[in-house]
Amino acid sequence: MRFFTTTLALAALLPATLTAQARYSFGAGATGGTKLATDRIFQDIDITQRIAPTFTLGASLPVSARERAGIEVSLGFGKTRIKEEGFSAYDGVSYKTLGFTVGADGPMLKKLRYRFGAGLTKYLADKEGIFRQGGPLLLTLTLGSDYPVITSGKVGLVARLRYNYQRFSTDELRSIGFSRTQDVHQLGLGLAVEYTR
Protein backbone atom coordinates (compact mmCIF):
# COMPACT_ATOMS: atom_id res chain seq x y z
CA MET A 1 0.00 0.00 0.00
CA ARG A 2 2.81 2.36 0.96
CA PHE A 3 4.38 1.68 -2.44
CA PHE A 4 1.31 2.83 -4.37
CA THR A 5 0.73 5.82 -2.07
CA THR A 6 4.32 6.83 -2.59
CA THR A 7 3.96 6.39 -6.35
CA LEU A 8 0.91 8.63 -6.45
CA ALA A 9 2.50 11.24 -4.24
CA LEU A 10 5.64 11.32 -6.29
CA ALA A 11 3.67 11.49 -9.50
CA ALA A 12 1.92 14.58 -8.19
CA LEU A 13 5.24 16.21 -7.42
CA LEU A 14 6.76 15.14 -10.69
CA PRO A 15 7.50 18.38 -12.49
CA ALA A 16 9.13 19.98 -9.52
CA THR A 17 11.39 17.31 -8.23
CA LEU A 18 11.85 14.32 -10.43
CA THR A 19 11.92 15.26 -14.07
CA ALA A 20 15.66 15.28 -13.88
CA GLN A 21 15.57 11.53 -13.28
CA ALA A 22 12.92 10.66 -15.82
CA ARG A 23 13.68 7.82 -18.21
CA TYR A 24 12.18 7.67 -21.68
CA SER A 25 12.27 4.75 -24.04
CA PHE A 26 11.40 3.83 -27.57
CA GLY A 27 11.29 0.19 -28.48
CA ALA A 28 10.63 -1.99 -31.48
CA GLY A 29 10.11 -5.71 -31.59
CA ALA A 30 7.80 -8.53 -32.44
CA THR A 31 4.96 -10.08 -30.48
CA GLY A 32 3.48 -13.51 -30.89
CA GLY A 33 0.61 -15.03 -29.04
CA THR A 34 -1.72 -17.91 -28.49
CA LYS A 35 -5.06 -18.30 -30.28
CA LEU A 36 -7.76 -15.64 -29.98
CA ALA A 37 -10.68 -18.02 -30.29
CA THR A 38 -11.72 -21.49 -31.33
CA ASP A 39 -14.83 -22.33 -33.25
CA ARG A 40 -16.27 -25.62 -34.42
CA ILE A 41 -18.08 -26.03 -37.73
CA PHE A 42 -17.73 -29.71 -38.67
CA GLN A 43 -14.15 -29.46 -37.36
CA ASP A 44 -12.17 -27.17 -35.08
CA ILE A 45 -11.20 -23.76 -36.38
CA ASP A 46 -8.48 -21.86 -34.54
CA ILE A 47 -8.20 -18.11 -34.92
CA THR A 48 -4.55 -17.49 -34.19
CA GLN A 49 -2.32 -14.43 -34.30
CA ARG A 50 0.51 -13.84 -36.71
CA ILE A 51 3.73 -12.40 -35.30
CA ALA A 52 3.04 -8.69 -34.95
CA PRO A 53 5.59 -5.90 -35.30
CA THR A 54 5.26 -3.87 -32.12
CA PHE A 55 6.47 -0.43 -31.16
CA THR A 56 6.53 0.98 -27.66
CA LEU A 57 6.99 4.33 -26.00
CA GLY A 58 7.68 4.51 -22.30
CA ALA A 59 8.39 6.95 -19.53
CA SER A 60 9.25 6.26 -15.92
CA LEU A 61 10.30 8.03 -12.77
CA PRO A 62 12.05 6.77 -9.66
CA VAL A 63 9.75 6.05 -6.74
CA SER A 64 12.41 4.70 -4.45
CA ALA A 65 16.13 4.10 -4.49
CA ARG A 66 15.65 1.02 -6.68
CA GLU A 67 12.19 1.05 -8.21
CA ARG A 68 10.65 3.19 -10.88
CA ALA A 69 7.03 3.66 -11.88
CA GLY A 70 5.97 4.51 -15.35
CA ILE A 71 3.71 4.18 -18.29
CA GLU A 72 4.16 2.29 -21.52
CA VAL A 73 2.20 2.78 -24.72
CA SER A 74 2.43 0.11 -27.39
CA LEU A 75 1.25 -0.14 -30.96
CA GLY A 76 1.12 -3.53 -32.66
CA PHE A 77 0.27 -4.47 -36.22
CA GLY A 78 -1.43 -7.84 -36.07
CA LYS A 79 -3.25 -10.18 -38.37
CA THR A 80 -5.37 -13.22 -37.67
CA ARG A 81 -4.51 -16.56 -39.20
CA ILE A 82 -7.20 -19.17 -39.58
CA LYS A 83 -6.23 -22.79 -39.08
CA GLU A 84 -8.72 -25.54 -39.74
CA GLU A 85 -8.26 -29.28 -39.97
CA GLY A 86 -8.26 -30.42 -43.56
CA PHE A 87 -7.95 -26.90 -44.99
CA SER A 88 -4.88 -24.86 -45.74
CA ALA A 89 -4.25 -22.05 -43.27
CA TYR A 90 -4.94 -18.53 -44.48
CA ASP A 91 -4.76 -14.96 -43.27
CA GLY A 92 -7.87 -13.35 -41.86
CA VAL A 93 -8.65 -9.88 -40.60
CA SER A 94 -5.82 -7.42 -39.90
CA TYR A 95 -5.89 -5.28 -36.80
CA LYS A 96 -3.83 -2.90 -34.74
CA THR A 97 -3.49 -3.06 -31.00
CA LEU A 98 -3.05 0.07 -28.95
CA GLY A 99 -1.96 -0.71 -25.43
CA PHE A 100 -1.55 1.51 -22.40
CA THR A 101 -0.08 0.10 -19.21
CA VAL A 102 0.95 1.56 -15.92
CA GLY A 103 3.63 -0.35 -14.09
CA ALA A 104 6.80 -0.49 -12.10
CA ASP A 105 10.28 -1.76 -12.72
CA GLY A 106 13.30 -2.46 -10.62
CA PRO A 107 16.43 -4.55 -10.35
CA MET A 108 16.00 -8.31 -10.43
CA LEU A 109 19.32 -10.03 -10.92
CA LYS A 110 22.57 -8.21 -11.62
CA LYS A 111 21.82 -5.92 -14.58
CA LEU A 112 18.50 -7.58 -15.33
CA ARG A 113 15.42 -5.52 -14.47
CA TYR A 114 11.86 -6.72 -14.03
CA ARG A 115 8.77 -4.85 -15.11
CA PHE A 116 5.17 -5.52 -14.31
CA GLY A 117 2.03 -3.58 -14.89
CA ALA A 118 -1.57 -3.50 -15.87
CA GLY A 119 -3.54 -1.54 -18.37
CA LEU A 120 -5.85 -1.64 -21.32
CA THR A 121 -5.45 -2.81 -24.89
CA LYS A 122 -7.76 -1.70 -27.66
CA TYR A 123 -8.05 -3.80 -30.81
CA LEU A 124 -8.50 -1.54 -33.81
CA ALA A 125 -9.75 -3.24 -36.94
CA ASP A 126 -11.90 -2.84 -40.00
CA LYS A 127 -15.46 -3.77 -39.11
CA GLU A 128 -15.53 -7.24 -40.60
CA GLY A 129 -15.36 -10.82 -39.45
CA ILE A 130 -14.91 -11.24 -35.73
CA PHE A 131 -14.44 -7.47 -35.42
CA ARG A 132 -17.67 -6.59 -37.29
CA GLN A 133 -19.05 -4.80 -34.24
CA GLY A 134 -15.70 -3.25 -33.38
CA GLY A 135 -12.56 -4.33 -31.61
CA PRO A 136 -12.63 -5.05 -27.90
CA LEU A 137 -11.02 -3.06 -25.13
CA LEU A 138 -9.30 -5.58 -22.89
CA LEU A 139 -7.65 -5.52 -19.53
CA THR A 140 -4.01 -6.46 -19.96
CA LEU A 141 -1.59 -7.70 -17.36
CA THR A 142 2.05 -7.49 -18.29
CA LEU A 143 5.26 -8.93 -16.96
CA GLY A 144 8.69 -8.56 -18.41
CA SER A 145 12.33 -7.92 -18.06
CA ASP A 146 14.84 -5.53 -19.56
CA TYR A 147 18.52 -6.27 -20.00
CA PRO A 148 20.92 -3.40 -20.76
CA VAL A 149 23.00 -4.32 -23.77
CA ILE A 150 24.89 -1.06 -24.22
CA THR A 151 24.99 1.93 -21.93
CA SER A 152 26.69 5.13 -22.90
CA GLY A 153 26.13 8.06 -20.57
CA LYS A 154 22.44 8.87 -20.47
CA VAL A 155 21.57 6.69 -23.42
CA GLY A 156 21.31 2.94 -23.41
CA LEU A 157 20.11 0.04 -25.50
CA VAL A 158 18.13 -2.65 -23.73
CA ALA A 159 16.89 -6.04 -24.82
CA ARG A 160 13.26 -6.52 -23.84
CA LEU A 161 11.06 -9.47 -23.06
CA ARG A 162 7.38 -8.89 -22.41
CA TYR A 163 4.60 -11.26 -21.48
CA ASN A 164 1.00 -10.05 -21.73
CA TYR A 165 -2.15 -11.74 -20.57
CA GLN A 166 -5.64 -10.88 -21.82
CA ARG A 167 -9.06 -12.48 -21.92
CA PHE A 168 -10.28 -12.14 -25.46
CA SER A 169 -13.71 -11.95 -27.00
CA THR A 170 -15.53 -9.52 -29.26
CA ASP A 171 -19.06 -8.16 -29.43
CA GLU A 172 -19.55 -10.01 -32.72
CA LEU A 173 -18.49 -13.35 -31.20
CA ARG A 174 -20.80 -12.81 -28.23
CA SER A 175 -23.68 -11.80 -30.51
CA ILE A 176 -23.58 -15.09 -32.38
CA GLY A 177 -23.48 -17.14 -29.22
CA PHE A 178 -19.87 -17.51 -28.12
CA SER A 179 -19.65 -17.62 -24.36
CA ARG A 180 -16.80 -17.08 -21.90
CA THR A 181 -13.52 -15.60 -23.01
CA GLN A 182 -10.31 -16.97 -24.44
CA ASP A 183 -7.10 -16.68 -22.41
CA VAL A 184 -4.54 -15.04 -24.64
CA HIS A 185 -0.89 -15.20 -23.76
CA GLN A 186 1.50 -13.01 -25.72
CA LEU A 187 5.25 -12.92 -25.73
CA GLY A 188 7.16 -9.99 -27.15
CA LEU A 189 10.85 -9.63 -27.87
CA GLY A 190 12.53 -6.41 -28.85
CA LEU A 191 15.12 -3.73 -28.41
CA ALA A 192 14.59 -0.32 -26.89
CA VAL A 193 16.61 2.84 -26.71
CA GLU A 194 16.45 4.49 -23.32
CA TYR A 195 17.32 7.99 -22.37
CA THR A 196 17.65 8.99 -18.74
CA ARG A 197 17.68 12.69 -17.96
Added chain:
Amino acid sequence: MIRPASLALAATLGLVAAVACSDIVSPTRTGLSYDWRLLLNYDSAGIPLQDTLSFHWPRSSLPVKVWVEDQNGLPDHIRTAIATWKAAFLYGEWDAKVVSDSAIADVIVRAIQPPPQSSSLRYALAEACIGATDVDTVANRHQLRVPVHAYVYVSIPGDPRLEECLNTVATHELGHTMGLLQHSRDSTDIMYAVPTADALTASDVATVVNAYHFKATMVPVRP
Protein backbone atom coordinates in the same frame (compact mmCIF):
# COMPACT_ATOMS: atom_id res chain seq x y z
CA MET B 1 11.82 -7.52 4.70
CA ILE B 2 9.73 -8.02 1.59
CA ARG B 3 9.76 -4.95 -0.63
CA PRO B 4 6.32 -3.60 -1.67
CA ALA B 5 7.28 -3.91 -5.34
CA SER B 6 8.08 -7.60 -4.91
CA LEU B 7 4.76 -8.06 -3.20
CA ALA B 8 2.93 -6.36 -6.06
CA LEU B 9 4.84 -8.46 -8.58
CA ALA B 10 3.89 -11.63 -6.73
CA ALA B 11 0.29 -10.46 -6.61
CA THR B 12 0.28 -9.86 -10.38
CA LEU B 13 1.75 -13.31 -11.01
CA GLY B 14 -0.80 -14.84 -8.69
CA LEU B 15 -3.64 -13.06 -10.45
CA VAL B 16 -2.43 -14.26 -13.84
CA ALA B 17 -2.16 -17.82 -12.55
CA ALA B 18 -5.60 -17.63 -10.99
CA VAL B 19 -7.43 -16.38 -14.06
CA ALA B 20 -5.44 -18.14 -16.77
CA CYS B 21 -7.72 -21.10 -17.18
CA SER B 22 -10.46 -20.05 -19.54
CA ASP B 23 -11.27 -21.04 -23.10
CA ILE B 24 -13.92 -19.43 -25.23
CA VAL B 25 -16.92 -21.66 -25.99
CA SER B 26 -18.29 -21.66 -29.51
CA PRO B 27 -22.04 -21.75 -30.16
CA THR B 28 -23.86 -24.88 -31.22
CA ARG B 29 -24.90 -24.60 -34.83
CA THR B 30 -27.56 -27.17 -35.47
CA GLY B 31 -30.92 -27.20 -37.12
CA LEU B 32 -30.64 -23.89 -38.90
CA SER B 33 -29.24 -24.82 -42.27
CA TYR B 34 -30.75 -26.44 -45.35
CA ASP B 35 -28.96 -28.81 -47.69
CA TRP B 36 -26.89 -26.96 -50.25
CA ARG B 37 -25.34 -29.96 -51.97
CA LEU B 38 -26.06 -30.94 -55.52
CA LEU B 39 -27.92 -34.21 -55.98
CA LEU B 40 -26.95 -35.55 -59.34
CA ASN B 41 -28.42 -38.53 -61.11
CA TYR B 42 -26.08 -40.44 -63.33
CA ASP B 43 -25.81 -43.78 -65.02
CA SER B 44 -23.17 -46.38 -64.31
CA ALA B 45 -23.29 -49.18 -66.82
CA GLY B 46 -27.05 -48.86 -67.12
CA ILE B 47 -27.64 -48.56 -63.38
CA PRO B 48 -29.13 -45.23 -62.30
CA LEU B 49 -27.26 -43.82 -59.31
CA GLN B 50 -27.30 -40.59 -57.37
CA ASP B 51 -24.30 -38.57 -56.27
CA THR B 52 -24.18 -35.82 -53.63
CA LEU B 53 -21.72 -33.16 -54.65
CA SER B 54 -20.49 -30.16 -52.73
CA PHE B 55 -18.49 -27.20 -53.86
CA HIS B 56 -16.92 -24.12 -52.40
CA TRP B 57 -14.25 -21.88 -53.76
CA PRO B 58 -10.83 -22.89 -52.45
CA ARG B 59 -9.18 -20.28 -50.24
CA SER B 60 -6.39 -20.02 -52.81
CA SER B 61 -8.94 -18.76 -55.39
CA LEU B 62 -10.10 -15.82 -53.28
CA PRO B 63 -11.22 -13.25 -54.02
CA VAL B 64 -13.42 -14.84 -56.66
CA LYS B 65 -13.28 -12.68 -59.80
CA VAL B 66 -16.72 -11.72 -61.07
CA TRP B 67 -17.33 -10.10 -64.44
CA VAL B 68 -20.72 -8.42 -64.75
CA GLU B 69 -22.48 -7.20 -67.88
CA ASP B 70 -23.14 -3.49 -67.55
CA GLN B 71 -26.91 -3.54 -68.06
CA ASN B 72 -29.82 -2.66 -65.77
CA GLY B 73 -27.41 -1.48 -63.06
CA LEU B 74 -26.33 -5.08 -62.64
CA PRO B 75 -22.75 -4.32 -61.50
CA ASP B 76 -24.09 -2.38 -58.52
CA HIS B 77 -26.53 -5.15 -57.65
CA ILE B 78 -23.72 -7.70 -57.79
CA ARG B 79 -21.47 -5.53 -55.63
CA THR B 80 -24.27 -5.32 -53.08
CA ALA B 81 -24.72 -9.08 -53.29
CA ILE B 82 -20.98 -9.63 -52.74
CA ALA B 83 -21.07 -7.43 -49.63
CA THR B 84 -24.17 -9.27 -48.39
CA TRP B 85 -22.63 -12.72 -48.70
CA LYS B 86 -19.22 -11.63 -47.44
CA ALA B 87 -20.84 -10.36 -44.26
CA ALA B 88 -22.16 -13.86 -43.58
CA PHE B 89 -18.65 -15.09 -42.80
CA LEU B 90 -16.67 -14.65 -39.64
CA TYR B 91 -13.27 -15.76 -40.86
CA GLY B 92 -13.00 -14.50 -44.43
CA GLU B 93 -13.91 -17.88 -45.89
CA TRP B 94 -15.19 -16.26 -49.09
CA ASP B 95 -14.63 -13.00 -50.87
CA ALA B 96 -15.20 -11.72 -54.40
CA LYS B 97 -14.53 -8.68 -56.50
CA VAL B 98 -15.90 -7.33 -59.75
CA VAL B 99 -13.32 -7.38 -62.55
CA SER B 100 -13.37 -5.64 -65.91
CA ASP B 101 -11.74 -8.43 -67.94
CA SER B 102 -14.07 -11.35 -68.57
CA ALA B 103 -11.12 -13.49 -69.72
CA ILE B 104 -9.85 -13.82 -66.14
CA ALA B 105 -13.25 -14.14 -64.50
CA ASP B 106 -14.27 -17.08 -62.30
CA VAL B 107 -17.91 -16.05 -62.58
CA ILE B 108 -19.62 -14.29 -65.48
CA VAL B 109 -22.95 -12.60 -64.85
CA ARG B 110 -24.96 -11.69 -67.96
CA ALA B 111 -28.11 -9.58 -68.22
CA ILE B 112 -29.68 -11.88 -70.79
CA GLN B 113 -31.67 -15.09 -70.78
CA PRO B 114 -29.51 -18.20 -70.59
CA PRO B 115 -28.79 -19.89 -73.89
CA PRO B 116 -31.25 -22.72 -74.66
CA GLN B 117 -28.55 -25.42 -74.78
CA SER B 118 -27.71 -24.95 -71.07
CA SER B 119 -28.73 -28.11 -69.27
CA SER B 120 -27.69 -27.64 -65.67
CA LEU B 121 -29.45 -24.43 -64.71
CA ARG B 122 -30.76 -23.38 -61.33
CA TYR B 123 -33.49 -20.79 -61.77
CA ALA B 124 -34.80 -18.06 -59.53
CA LEU B 125 -38.22 -16.88 -60.56
CA ALA B 126 -39.00 -13.56 -58.97
CA GLU B 127 -41.81 -11.23 -59.99
CA ALA B 128 -40.09 -8.64 -62.13
CA CYS B 129 -36.89 -10.42 -63.00
CA ILE B 130 -35.48 -13.90 -63.40
CA GLY B 131 -32.15 -15.47 -62.64
CA ALA B 132 -30.35 -18.65 -63.55
CA THR B 133 -26.97 -20.17 -62.87
CA ASP B 134 -25.34 -22.86 -64.95
CA VAL B 135 -23.66 -25.39 -62.70
CA ASP B 136 -21.63 -27.42 -65.14
CA THR B 137 -20.06 -30.31 -63.28
CA VAL B 138 -18.21 -31.64 -66.32
CA ALA B 139 -18.50 -35.28 -67.29
CA ASN B 140 -16.75 -36.80 -64.27
CA ARG B 141 -18.97 -34.83 -61.81
CA HIS B 142 -16.07 -33.85 -59.57
CA GLN B 143 -15.13 -30.69 -61.35
CA LEU B 144 -16.98 -27.44 -61.76
CA ARG B 145 -16.34 -25.71 -65.04
CA VAL B 146 -15.01 -22.17 -64.62
CA PRO B 147 -16.12 -19.55 -65.40
CA VAL B 148 -19.47 -20.27 -63.83
CA HIS B 149 -22.19 -18.52 -65.85
CA ALA B 150 -25.03 -16.73 -64.11
CA TYR B 151 -27.88 -14.78 -65.67
CA VAL B 152 -29.99 -12.03 -64.13
CA TYR B 153 -32.49 -10.53 -66.53
CA VAL B 154 -35.59 -8.38 -66.53
CA SER B 155 -38.91 -10.08 -67.18
CA ILE B 156 -41.21 -7.07 -66.61
CA PRO B 157 -39.47 -3.88 -67.77
CA GLY B 158 -40.49 -0.78 -65.85
CA ASP B 159 -41.97 -2.73 -62.96
CA PRO B 160 -41.79 -0.58 -59.80
CA ARG B 161 -40.29 -3.51 -57.89
CA LEU B 162 -37.57 -4.12 -60.45
CA GLU B 163 -34.61 -2.74 -58.47
CA GLU B 164 -35.62 -4.72 -55.41
CA CYS B 165 -36.09 -7.79 -57.58
CA LEU B 166 -32.67 -7.42 -59.21
CA ASN B 167 -31.03 -7.13 -55.80
CA THR B 168 -32.75 -10.26 -54.55
CA VAL B 169 -32.09 -12.31 -57.66
CA ALA B 170 -28.47 -11.13 -57.96
CA THR B 171 -27.89 -12.24 -54.37
CA HIS B 172 -29.66 -15.54 -55.04
CA GLU B 173 -27.62 -16.31 -58.18
CA LEU B 174 -24.37 -15.31 -56.52
CA GLY B 175 -25.30 -17.78 -53.80
CA HIS B 176 -25.44 -20.53 -56.43
CA THR B 177 -22.03 -19.52 -57.80
CA MET B 178 -20.63 -19.77 -54.26
CA GLY B 179 -21.68 -23.38 -53.97
CA LEU B 180 -25.26 -23.27 -52.69
CA LEU B 181 -26.40 -25.72 -55.32
CA GLN B 182 -29.89 -26.42 -54.00
CA HIS B 183 -32.86 -24.26 -53.22
CA SER B 184 -34.15 -23.76 -49.71
CA ARG B 185 -37.68 -24.96 -48.98
CA ASP B 186 -38.36 -21.95 -46.77
CA SER B 187 -39.94 -19.06 -48.66
CA THR B 188 -38.27 -16.50 -46.40
CA ASP B 189 -34.75 -17.58 -47.42
CA ILE B 190 -32.87 -15.83 -50.18
CA MET B 191 -32.12 -19.25 -51.70
CA TYR B 192 -35.81 -20.14 -52.05
CA ALA B 193 -36.65 -20.91 -55.69
CA VAL B 194 -38.98 -17.92 -55.87
CA PRO B 195 -37.02 -15.50 -53.72
CA THR B 196 -38.59 -12.41 -52.22
CA ALA B 197 -36.24 -11.84 -49.27
CA ASP B 198 -34.29 -8.62 -49.16
CA ALA B 199 -31.64 -9.97 -46.80
CA LEU B 200 -30.03 -13.25 -45.79
CA THR B 201 -31.88 -15.19 -43.13
CA ALA B 202 -30.17 -17.02 -40.29
CA SER B 203 -30.68 -20.21 -42.34
CA ASP B 204 -28.97 -18.71 -45.37
CA VAL B 205 -26.03 -17.65 -43.22
CA ALA B 206 -25.78 -21.01 -41.46
CA THR B 207 -25.98 -22.85 -44.77
CA VAL B 208 -23.28 -20.88 -46.57
CA VAL B 209 -21.01 -21.10 -43.53
CA ASN B 210 -21.53 -24.85 -43.43
CA ALA B 211 -20.77 -25.08 -47.15
CA TYR B 212 -17.43 -23.38 -46.63
CA HIS B 213 -16.37 -25.69 -43.80
CA PHE B 214 -17.55 -28.88 -45.45
CA LYS B 215 -15.05 -30.80 -47.55
CA ALA B 216 -15.74 -30.01 -51.18
CA THR B 217 -16.04 -32.90 -53.60
CA MET B 218 -15.78 -30.67 -56.66
CA VAL B 219 -12.87 -28.49 -57.66
CA PRO B 220 -13.01 -25.59 -60.10
CA VAL B 221 -11.40 -26.26 -63.45
CA ARG B 222 -10.79 -23.91 -66.31
CA PRO B 223 -10.86 -25.61 -69.72
